[in-house]
Amino acid sequence: MEIRNFCIIAHIDHGKSTLADRLLEFTGTVTRREMKEQLLDDLALERQRGITIKARSVSMRYIHQGTPYEVNLIDTPGHVDFQYEVSRSLSCCEGALLLVDAFQGVEAQTVANAYNAMEHDLKIIPVINKIDLMHARADEVTEEMESSLGIDPDDVVRCSAKAGIGIEELMTAIIERVPAPTGDANAPLQAMVFDSNYDDFRGAITYVRMMNGTVKKGQKIKFLRAGSVHEVVELGQFVPQRKSCTELTAGQVGYLICNIKSLADVHIGDTVSTPGNDAAEPLAGYQRPKRMVYCGLYPSDGQEFSDLRDALERLAINDPSFEFEPETSDALGFGFRCGFLGLLHMEIVQQRLESESDIDLVQTAPNVTYEIVDTRGNKREIHKPQDVPDPNDIAEFRQPIVRCNIVVPSECIGTVMKLCQDRRGILRGNEYLSPTRSMISYDIPLAEVIYDLHDKIKSGTRGYGTLDYELIGYEPANLVRMDILVNGNRVDALSIICDRGDADRRGRAVAKKLKSEIERHMFEVAVQAAVGSRVIARETVPAMRKNVTAKCYGGDITRKRKLLQKQKEGKKRMKAIGSVEISQKAFMSVLSSG
Ligand code: GDP
Numbered sequence: 081m082e083i084r085n086f087c088i089i090a091h092i093d094h095g096k097s098t099l100a101d102r103l104l105e106f107t108g109t110v111t112r113r114e115m116k117e118q119l120l121d122d123l124a125l126e127r128q129r130g131i132t133i134k135a136r137s138v139s140m141r142y143i144h145q146g147t148p149y150e151v152n153l154i155d156t157p158g159h160v161d162f163q164y165e166v167s168r169s170l171s172c173c174e175g176a177l178l179l180v181d182a183f184q185g186v187e188a189q190t191v192a193n194a195y196n197a198m199e200h201d202l203k204i205i206p207v208i209n210k211i212d213l214m215h216a217r218a219d220e221v222t223e224e225m226e227s228s229l230g231i232d233p234d235d236v237v238r239c240s241a242k243a244g245i246g247i248e249e250l251m252t253a254i255i256e257r258v259p260a261p262t263g264d265a266n267a268p269l270q271a272m273v274f275d276s277n278y279d280d281f282r283g284a285i286t287y288v289r290m291m292n293g294t295v296k297k298g299q300k301i302k303f304l305r306a307g308s309v310h311e312v313v314e315l316g317q318f319v320p321q322r323k324s325c326t327e328l329t330a331g332q333v334g335y336l337i338c339n340i341k342s343l344a345d346v347h348i349g350d351t352v353s354t355p356g357n358d359a360a361e362p363l364a365g366y367q368r369p370k371r372m373v374y375c376g377l378y379p380s381d382g383q384e385f386s387d388l389r390d391a392l393e394r395l396a397i398n399d400p401s402f403e404f405e406p407e408t409s410d411a412l413g414f415g416f417r418c419g420f421l422g423l424l425h426m427e428i429v430q431q432r433l434e435s436e437s438d439i440d441l442v443q444t445a446p447n448v449t450y451e452i453v454d455t456r457g458n459k460r461e462i463h464k465p466q467d468v469p470d471p472n473d474i475a476e477f478r479q480p481i482v483r484c485n486i487v488v489p490s491e492c493i494g495t496v497m498k499l500c501q502d503r504r505g506i507l508r509g510n511e512y513l514s515p516t517r518s519m520i521s522y523d524i525p526l527a528e529v530i531y532d533l534h535d536k537i538k539s540g541t542r543g544y545g546t547l548d549y550e551l552i553g554y555e556p557a558n559l560v561r562m563d564i565l566v567n568g569n570r571v572d573a574l575s576i577i578c579d580r581g582d583a584d585r586r587g588r589a590v591a592k593k594l595k596s597e598i599e600r601h602m603f604e605v606a607v608q609a610a611v612g613s614r615v616i617a618r619e620t621v622p623a624m625r626k627n628v629t630a631k632c633y634g635g636d637i638t639r640k641r642k643l644l645q646k647q648k649e650g651k652k653r654m655k656a657i658g659s660v661e662i663s664q665k666a667f668m669s670v671l672s673s674g
């Protein structure tokens with residue numbers, strides 16, 4: 081049978097899921113009655129947040145001018161955090177629908193995704209969606225696509241996924257414009273693993289795109305990177321539910337089930353072949369998932385440590401790109417250091433933890449992954465401020481730099497450029513997409529982006545600005561670890577890594593905040609911010625005066641009771657830093673203020 085493999089790429093909310101549903105319905109893959117809205121986003125959280133987190137695939141059958149076609153739609157995640165997964169999915173397709181909202185127009189992720197698809201040599205079918213909208217401005221958006229991406233206006237297909245307009249034209253475009261896959265069914269088995277998920281009964285389900293050869297039920301396969309050999313107990317395609325068959329051949333998209341007990345054994349980007357001497361070459365582009373953002377997660381009640389560990393373990397089974405290991409903090413007790421692909425990934429994991437268990441969490445300020453070259457020339461990765469060595473031992477301190485593409489209404493350019501420059505951004509490009517919209521490119525330290533850039537761009541453009549970024553590498557910078565000391569004792573959970581030029585300002589802010597949160601003791605409490613042995617800010621919590629206590633314990637009985645009650649609650653959550661007792665609430669308020 082003729083085969084076409086394609087994906088849909090779009091900025092969030094431009095209608096990717098709705099269009100996927102319409103195509104499934106149009107091809108009769110799913111009847112209207114069976115159609116639940118947005119079938120492809122099957123994780124509850126995805127639906128709630130309206131984003132597609134993991135790639136999915138579905139096989140449709142379609143007859144075009146008397147010829148039957150197998151048309152495979154591979155769904156790709158839309159967010160930068162999952163760039164590597166997007167890239168693996170793209171390498172399984174020959175074509176991409178580049179979907180743009182007829183009102184919103186070209187956005188940062190539209191551009192990033194389109195470049196990505198071009199790099200993978202995909203045939204791009206430009207599509208303008210939501211033409212049913214009263215304020216649709218399809219002609220202008222066509223112009224934006226032409227000027228930002230060099231799209232030929234004659235190639236643009238207009239549709240409405242919601243109203244079902246233009247769907248047949250789109251199917252025809254897919255059949256006629258997307259090239260057929262070129263694999264050889266008689267060559268040695270070679271298939272790309274582009275996704276996996278975990279089924280409680282069947283174990284790991286491996287999603288594959290067959291590049292060459294044939295795989296049959298019952299045969300032995302080998303994951304070339306992982307080096308593991310398995311027997312295929314079931315294989316098939318998603319239509320959209322799993323439907324088993326007896327073999328898959330070059331060009332097809334489907335799944336393998338091999339009695340694999342953990343997702344950690346299935347690596348996205350790995351190549352499936354056969355054990356033995358006639359195995360195919362591994363496919364190019366394999367990478368380990370790279371965690372770019374780390375934070376500490378602590379149960380706010382120390383009793384819940386083992387519950388938190390169980391919850392994290394459950395999460396990791398379904399999400400191999402998330403990692404965690406136990407750590408201890410003087411201030412927060414026992415908890416875990418957790419690594420994420422990016423900020424959104426971190427938010428998703430936290431939300432899952434909160435919705436799937438009811439553990440109250442304390443999160444430390446997130447930091448990116450740094451590289452340090454010490455004076456002996458050894459290079460290592462740093463995942464938390466506590467691991468930064470003495471400044472005298474550091475020869476070079478490197479941080480990740482990302483290329484940010486920001487699409488904004490033209491009148492906001494000045495505001496956004498100032499935001500980027502204040503965060504050590506270097507301007508790389510500035511172009512008009514249309515008379516009213518521009519795209520600016522900056523290279524900015526990732527640490528600055530995750531600290532507050534995204535929020536600031538949103539608020540500085542009344543929500544219209546969109547940001548997308550990709551890692552371009554590590555560069556040396558003037559970085560320091562800033563510590564917070566309470567009566568001379570370092571509070572580990574409050575150390576941060578920042579640019580030397582920002583240390584004073586951030587140190588002063590944290591010291592001030594902490595001062596206001598620490599209750600008075602019988603002695604004076606010094607709160608200091610320091611870089612190495614140099615103190616950059618100091619605040620003092622004065623000692624308690626006798627008459628203050630006397631007043632409290634005076635005649636006012638309700639006030640006295642309140643005070644006692646408060647003390648009792650506070651006691652439970654007090655942490656000692658040296659001889660100073662600090663409530664956990666105080667730490668949390670400092671952490672949440674960034
Ligand atoms: P995704 O984030 O790209 O998957 O976008 P969705 O498919 O979730 O759509 C985002 C929103 O746009 C939803 O509220 C859809 O109902 C709406 N939408 C999608 N396609 C159309 C369309 O053709 N016309 C209109 N008016 N709304 C649409």
Ligand code: MG
Pocket residue numbers: 096097098121130131132
């Ligand atoms: Mg969606």
